[in-house]
Amino acid sequence: xxxxxxxxxxxxxxxxxxxxxxxxxxxxxxxxxxxxxxxxxxxxxxxxxxxxxxxxxxxxxxxxxxxxxxxxxxxxxxxxxxxxxxxxxxxxxxxxxxxxxxxxxxxxxxxxxxxxxxxxxxxxxxxxxxxxxxxxxxxxxxxxxxxxxxxxxxxxxxxxxxxxxxxxxxxxxxxxxxxxxxxxxxxxxxxxxxxxxxxxxxxxxxxxxxxxxxxxxxxxxxxxxxxxxxxxxxxxxxxxxxxxxxxxxxxxxxxxxxxxxxxxxxxxxxxxxxxxxxxxxxxxxxxxxxxxx
Amino acid sequence: xxxxxxxxxxxxxxxxxxxxxxxxxxxxxxxxxxxxxxxxxxxxxxxxxxxxxxxxxxxxxxxxxxxxxxxxxxxxxxxxxxxxxxxxxxxxxxxxxxxxxxxxxxxxxxxxxxxxxxxxxxxxxxxxxxxxxxxxxxxxxxxxxxxxxxxxxxxxxxxxxxxxxxxxxxxxxxxxxxxxxxxxxxxxxxxxxxxxxxxxxxxxxxxxxxxxxxxxxxxxxxxxxxxxxxxxxxxxxxxxxxxxxxxxxxxxxxxxxxxxxxxxxxxxxxxxxxxxxxxxxxxxxxxxxxxxxxxxxxxxxxxxxxxxxxxxxxxxxxxxxxxxxxxxxxxxxxxxxxxxxxxxxxxxxxxxxxxxxxxxxxxxxxxxxxxxxxxxxxxxxxxxxxxxxxxxxxxxxxxxxxxxxxxxxxxxxxxxxxxxxxxxxxxxxxxxxxxxxxxxxxxxxxxxxxxxxxxxxxxxxxxxxxxxxxxxxxxxxxxxxxxxxxxxxxxxxxxxxxxxxxxxxxxxxxxxxxxxxxxxxxxxxxxxxxxxxxxxx
Ligand SMILES: Nc1ncnc2c1ncn2[C@@H]1O[C@H](COP(=O)(O)OP(=O)(O)OP(=O)(O)O)[C@@H](O)[C@H]1O
Ligand SMILES: [Mg+2]
Numbered sequence: 001x002x003x004x005x006x007x008x009x010x011x012x013x014x015x016x017x018x019x020x021x022x023x024x025x026x027x028x029x030x031x032x033x034x035x036x037x038x039x040x041x042x043x044x045x046x047x048x049x050x051x052x053x054x055x056x057x058x059x060x061x062x063x064x065x066x067x068x069x070x071x072x073x074x075x076x077x078x079x080x081x082x083x084x085x086x087x088x089x090x091x092x093x094x095x096x097x098x099x100x101x102x103x104x105x106x107x108x109x110x111x112x113x114x115x116x117x118x119x120x121x122x123x124x125x126x127x128x129x130x131x132x133x134x135x136x137x138x139x140x141x142x143x144x145x146x147x148x149x150x151x152x153x154x155x156x157x158x159x160x161x162x163x164x165x166x167x168x169x170x171x172x173x174x175x176x177x178x179x180x181x182x183x184x185x186x187x188x189x190x191x192x193x194x195x196x197x198x199x200x201x202x203x204x205x206x207x208x209x210x211x212x213x214x215x216x217x218x219x220x221x222x223x224x225x226x227x228x229x230x231x232x233x234x235x236x237x238x239x240x241x242x243x244x245x246x247x248x249x250x251x252x253x254x255x256x257x258x259x260x261x262x263x264x265x266x267x268x269x270x271x272x273x274x275x276x277x278x279x280x281x282x283x284x285x286x287x288x289x290x291x292x293x
Numbered sequence: 294x295x296x297x298x299x300x301x302x303x304x305x306x307x308x309x310x311x312x313x314x315x316x317x318x319x320x321x322x323x324x325x326x327x328x329x330x331x332x333x334x335x336x337x338x339x340x341x342x343x344x345x346x347x348x349x350x351x352x353x354x355x356x357x358x359x360x361x362x363x364x365x366x367x368x369x370x371x372x373x374x375x376x377x378x379x380x381x382x383x384x385x386x387x388x389x390x391x392x393x394x395x396x397x398x399x400x401x402x403x404x405x406x407x408x409x410x411x412x413x414x415x416x417x418x419x420x421x422x423x424x425x426x427x428x429x430x431x432x433x434x435x436x437x438x439x440x441x442x443x444x445x446x447x448x449x450x451x452x453x454x455x456x457x458x459x460x461x462x463x464x465x466x467x468x469x470x471x472x473x474x475x476x477x478x479x480x481x482x483x484x485x486x487x488x489x490x491x492x493x494x495x496x497x498x499x500x501x502x503x504x505x506x507x508x509x510x511x512x513x514x515x516x517x518x519x520x521x522x523x524x525x526x527x528x529x530x531x532x533x534x535x536x537x538x539x540x541x542x543x544x545x546x547x548x549x550x551x552x553x554x555x556x557x558x559x560x561x562x563x564x565x566x567x568x569x570x571x572x573x574x575x576x577x578x579x580x581x582x583x584x585x586x587x588x589x590x591x592x593x594x595x596x597x598x599x600x601x602x603x604x605x606x607x608x609x610x611x612x613x614x615x616x617x618x619x620x621x622x623x624x625x626x627x628x629x630x631x632x633x634x635x636x637x638x639x640x641x642x643x644x645x646x647x648x649x650x651x652x653x654x655x656x657x658x659x660x661x662x663x664x665x666x667x668x669x670x671x672x673x674x675x676x677x678x679x680x681x682x683x684x685x686x687x688x689x690x691x692x693x694x695x696x697x698x699x700x701x702x703x704x705x706x707x708x709x710x711x712x713x714x715x716x717x718x719x720x721x722x723x724x725x726x727x728x729x730x731x732x733x734x735x736x737x738x739x740x741x742x743x744x745x746x747x748x749x750x751x752x753x754x755x756x757x758x759x760x761x762x763x764x765x766x767x768x769x770x771x772x773x774x775x776x777x778x779x780x781x782x783x784x785x786x787x788x789x790x791x792x793x794x795x796x797x798x799x800x801x802x803x804x805x806x807x808x809x810x811x812x813x814x815x816x817x818x819x820x821x822x823x824x825x826x827x828x829x830x
Contacts, residue, residue, distance in 0.1 A: 048826075048828065051675055051676045052675065053672065053675045053676075053825070053826045053828065054825035054826060055823065055824075055825055072680075073678055073680055076676055076677055076678045076679075077678050079676060080676070081672075081673060081676035082673070083669065083672045083673060085669055086673065087668055087669035087670050087672070088670070089584075089587075089588055089670060090485065091587070091588070091591075092570070092574075092578075092587065093570030093571055093572070095570075095571060095572045095573045095574065096570065096571055096573065096574035096575075096578060097574075099573050099574035099578070099579060100574055100578060100579055100583075100584060101673060101674070101677065103574075103579040103580070104579075104580075104581070104674060104677040104678070104679050105677040105678065106677075106678060124572050124573070125569050125570050125571065125572050126569070126570065127570050129484070129485070140673055143673065144673075153676070
């Protein structure tokens with residue numbers, strides 16, 4: 001596999017504030033990487049550094065094997081970017097702005113543009129001043145998706161989109177994924193990440209605290225288990241790996257460390273299981289734990 | 294009614310709390326400018342100064358710049374009369390512009406930024422914000438008026454009567470109120486804060502030009518001009534309070550108009566209709582240059598029209614200057630001795646003043662690039678193959694081009710009108726006007742260079758370039774009237790350049806200043822290339 005994006009020990013300070021303290025991760029060819037973390041963690045800062053909008057203080061940052069600051073022009077020919085807050089020139093129409101972005105990027109596809117305008121139900125004749133937040137976001141998305149790139153960088157691309165449009169976005173991203181492109185997707189909408197991402201990178205306070213596939217990450221967390229037993233279920237509370245234990249009559253609900261699930265079930269079997277339900281951790285649970293960490 | 298303005302007083306106190314630093318700055322700035330020059334005028338008045346100044350200011354060219362005086366003979370021309378004559382119009386303008394910027398900044402601009410939406414979601418009336426902003430501006434101007442009056446009284450000059458001092462202060466304060474109401478009305482009509490500011494300042498400029506014409510031809514007509522209500526109070530001479538009454542009536546009418554207009558429109562909307570736009574872009578838009586032309590077009594065209602009109606307005610005075618010279622022996626002799634015609638002398642001065650104004654345009658174009666950056670308009674562009682160099686040099690190209698055209702139009706407007714009113718008696722031709730104008734090109738480039746320097750290294754300081762321009766402008770404008778020490782005059786960049794057609798062209802200075810400006814552009818570029826783009830926080 002080749003590394004499309006490669007970050008190593010990336011650091012960035014704003015005045016006295018250390019926004020990034022050694023960010024390291026990669027995006028491989030053909031891979032979709034979900035980039036998540038709490039507000040202010042440094043996601044946008046990392047992305048802006050990748051785009052050469054701001055200059056890093058230390059560390060290594062490459063796209064397509066080229067330095068993101070020195071060789072930004074070469075890199076930019078082959079990437080698309082959508083910021084979380086697409087700001088537009090009020091006096092231009094959405095259609096004009098899309099055309100402009102396509103032209104300045106190069107290699108746009110007029111048909112794809114028209115198709116996307118229809119899919120996203122955008123009125124391209126309206127002056128951008130009159131667009132709602134979601135519609136502004138659509139302009140940015142259409143412009144980025146209408147051109148052919150090898151790497152797509154999305155920073156909360158769907159903020160403000162309604163669920164229907166979000167679904168359209170996800171479908172379109174799946175298409176570029178199938179076409180073998182690489183994607184770096186930062187988002188707070190975890191279901192979106194869950195659906196699209198091959199791998200997840202979690203950042204907190206300027207540091208990467210976890211990376212891995214979803215399965216790998218799930219393994220590190222807890223499932224929610226509901227259990228009824230013939231014997232006294234309350235003894236389960238003290239088994240190692242059981243947390244947040246609650247009990248109602250003879251039915252207990254608790255979360256269980258996935259690594260210790262074998263031992264926990266063995267204890268339960270001793271009590272005689274009459275009912276058993278296990279819910280795997282949602283991405284949401286996973287991140288709650290990491291965010292709060 | 295009550296509902297609409299509900300809890301405006303809360304906002305009002307909030308604003309006073311929020312703005313107190315700005316208020317102090319404002320009141321001290323405008324106040325000291327208005328009241329602090331008294332000692333300088335006492336200097337001028339020494340010996341034959343008053344008489345000389347009286348004669349000089351009878352020149353229609355001078356009247357067009359500083360306004361008229363009711364005094365008819367040099368003997369009655371006191372320091373007080375001179376002070377009001379030379380200062381009041383400018384102090385009024387100054388106060389007016391501050392108020393325009395402030396009111397639009399607190400109303401329309403906040404609306405555009407979405408702050409109003411937040412405020413309105415609380416229990417606050419729909420129009421409370423406008424009322425609070427207006428009330429704040431009135432309070433500021435009342436304080437300003439009192440400060441100026443106090444200052445004038447404290448200087449304790451014989452001919453500065455208490456009544457005159459109070460009236461002088463009141464006139465300046467009232468000018469501020471006029472500016473505020475003009476701003477408030479334009480904030481309702483225009484579709485965005487920037488166009489509201491532009492049009493409101495445009496109106497102030499237009500009023501200034503119109504009064505230049507009516508002051509020279511027939512002062513009675515100036516009574517219809519809100520800007521003239523400031524200096525037509527004639528403090529220290531006639532002490533006429535009537536214009537103040539006009540201001541009050543006018544302001545109340547405008548405020549009512551503004552509130553009616555505001556009541557009738559949606560938040561964020563204006564009265565000028567929106568047309569449906571194009572489905573896809575014209576070819577001409579599809580480049581960095583095309584885009585920058587498009588987003589700067591309004592500002593550039595607006596100013597260019599202003600330059601032609603201004604040039605034409607000043608050009609129309611050339612006829613009156615001849616008449617003036619024929620009727621005034623003393624001035625006739627003065628000009629005969631100096632070896633220049635009155636036209637030549639006026640052309641030199643006025644071109645300096647107009648190229649000072651032309652400099653605003655390139656600064657505005659350069660500052661626009663930073664505004665675009667901080668409004669996040671460029672984020673997605675940065676990720677395309679557009680380079681920072683392209684953004685920077687395209688902007689500079691456009692700025693310089695706008696400056697060149699600006700000079701062309703200002704000089705052309707001035708010369709064309711002047712030559713047509715002078716007819717056969719003209720001693721200068723179009724070539725002289727263009728030479729006089731482009732002679733100042735290095736100063737325009739210098740301001741462009743300063744603005745780009747700020748853009749590259751400290752973009753938040755871009756506005757300070759305007760402050761320096763304003764400072765140079767005032768120095769140039771008054772340089773001829775006040776006898777300033779040479780080193781002091783030279784702090785304004787234009788003073789380095791000889792005034793054509795009176796003086797001859799100075800190639801070394803021209804080239805040096807142009808060279809310095811180009812160096813500034815290049816230094817700015819290195820900053821721009823390597824700094825972080827400012828995007829939110
Ligand atoms: N230009 C700047 N100047 C100063 N501080 C900044 C600047 N840009 C970002 N920061 C700070 O750096 C930190 C990281 O910001 P960043 O925008 O990268 O967060 P984020 O992970 O994208 O958050 P969010 O989920 O809210 O978008 C924040 O504390 C932010 O305040
Ligand atoms: Mg962000």
